[in-house]
Amino acid sequence: MNISEAVPLLLTFAVICLSFIMSFELLWKSRNLPPGPTPLPLLGNLLQISNGDLVKSLLKLSEKYGEVFTFYFGSRPYIMVTGYKSVKEVLVDRGDDFLARGDVPAFDVYYKNFGVAFTNNIERWRELRRFTLSTLRDFGMGKKSMEEHIQEEAQCLVAELKKTKESFFDPKVCLCKPPCNIIFTIMFGNRHDYMDEELLIVMSWIHETFFIMSSIWGKIYDMFPGIMNFMPGRHQETFRYMKKLMLYVEKRVEMNKKTLDLNNPRDYVDAFLIKMEKEKMNPxxxxxxxxxxxxxxxxxxxxxETISTTITYSLLLLLKYPDILAKVHKEIDQVIGRDRTPKVQDRHQMPFTEAVIHEVQRFIELLPLGVPRKTTRDIMYRGYSIPKHTNVFTVLSSVLKDPTCFPYPNEFNPKNFLDKNGEFQKNDAFMPLASGKRICVGEALVRMELFLFLVNILQNFNLKSAVPPEELDITPEVSGFGNIRKPYKISFVPR
Incomplete structure (x- = not known):
């Protein structure tokens, strides 16, 4: 046998050996984990994803293996937790056992275990979260001053929509500008004109990153990051956008440094720089x-992304269900009228509108898998031994559509949040941004923005679809890290 004949045999033998070793390793790792579909070497449970729909595939697997099961992303096992009771146990009842951030490879490339949201270092997370919550409150989150700022931005949005002169257009870009300006003001101390190039380009980088991460490219990368780093594809665009965003933030930080007043912080970046100065001697x-x-x-x-995606999805759903839109319009007219500026306190007198806003968040499942967690120590969970640093996904979609918690789990119906008297009623299973200690730091801001932006729009405009309601498709265009709606066109007709 010559060398040219021997090489293919040797390569085949090497692949077989590698597959055997990895199979053995996978079986060894899974021996004390919850049950789940048998993983393949390298591929993990890739073949269990039907038609590229990860979320539906996971929910189907939960019917077979139970509310808690193991699913392999490539060679990495993730504990999948479904259903309200099980998810609540992980996020709330035993929150400290699952407090670390899980692997999100597409983000981890740039964040490298730093930052308030994506670190798995518990002490780092505690310090940064405590500081962030305190600083956001100092700059108005949950206070009257922030409400007034959002009201002003909402009026800018209304003026912008009037300029469209009832033409049909995709509202994505237009509706992204107000929440982007709110965050600009909190983080950097300034807002932008709606035609400002800097505002538009930063918005595009953020949206494209979120879209690609939620697409099939993002799913494949999360399963095989080591291999995909060297493969062409749209996932590579994510890295380019993330790099641009990192450089942009670095530039804005440098701008703040040059005009920093240690006794007069203007924004989040200033407050952080002042904190850095105070602790510069602490190694x-x-x-x-x-x-x-x-x-x-x-x-x-x-x-x-949270606010803009939710608002654009809200309008799509209201176009799809004009009877619900009509009831919201009626309630706005009765409680606020068409001249007075909407206030946050109005929502206490607007049970139907409040129910609709909650139902939008429940129905669209913005983050269907949630953001992964990791165990902080070796634990026993549901009779299984879960090692420290094991990845855990709390499948929020399974909570938001849990039939034991919502009477109409699979349809868009505000009655999911209304009692028999038509009054708004809270639901503990409402956790669109997770729950427990690591819930989104801006949750209060999200609630305020959604109400004020949406009510201002509906106070001033009738919504008109470019196609009949029955032709509108409300299923997501992509569903993975996030759910992103399909493109649609809308006309804003002054009332």
Missing amino acids: KTEFHLTNLVTSTLQIFFAGV
Whole structure:
């Protein structure tokens, strides 16, 4: 046998050996984990994903293996937790056992375990979260001053929509500008004109990153990051956008440094820089430039995409269900009228509108898998031995559509949040942004923005679809890290 004949045999033998070793390793790792589909070497449970729909495939697997099961992303096992009771146990009842952030490879490439949202270092997370919550409150989150700022931005949005002169257009870009400006003001101390190039380009980077991460490219990368780093594809665009966003934040931090007044912080970046100065002699401080840049970008990213996607989806659903839109219009006219500026306190007198806003968030499942967690120690869970640093996904979609918690789990119906008298009623299973200690730091801001922006729009405009309601497709265009709606066109007709 010559060398040219021997090489293919040797390669085949090497692949077989490698597959055997990895199979053995996978079986060894899974021996004390919850049950789940048998993983293949290298591929993990890739073949269990039907038609590229990860969320539906996981929910189907939960019917077979139970509310808690193991699923392999490539060679990495993730514990999948479904259903309200099980998810609540992980996020709330035993929250400290699952407090670390899980692997998100597409983000981890740039965040590298730093920042308030994506670190699995518990002490780092505690310090940064405590500081962030305190600082956001100092700059108005949950207060009257922030409400007034959102009201002003809402009026700018109304003026912008009037300029469209009832033409049909995709509202994505237009509706992204107000929440982006709110975050700009909190983080960097200024807002932008709606035609400002800087505003538009930063918005596009954020949206494209979120879209690609939620697409099939993002799913494949999360399963095989080591291989996909060297493969062409749209996932590579994510890295380019993330790099641009990191450089942009670094530039804004440098701008703040040049005009910093240690006694008069103007925004989140200023407050962080002042904290850095106070702790510059502490070698173990978490207040350094890396955590400043990554935390700022993580808050900025979440604040823009969460609100803009929810509002654009809200309008699509209201176009799809004009009877619900009519009831919201009626309630706005009765409680606020068409001249007075809407206030946050109005929602206490607007049970139907409040129910609709909650139902939108429940129905669209913005983050269907949630953001992964990791166990902080070796634990026993549901009779299984879960090692420290095991990845855990709390499948929020399974909670938001749990039939034991919502009477109409699979349809868009505000009655999911109304009692028999038509009054708004809270539901503990409502956790669109997770729950427990690691819930989104801007949750209060999200609630305020959604109400004020949406009510201002509906107070001033009738909504008109470019196609009949029955032709509108309300299923997501992509569903993975996030659910992103399909493109649609809308006309805003002054009332």
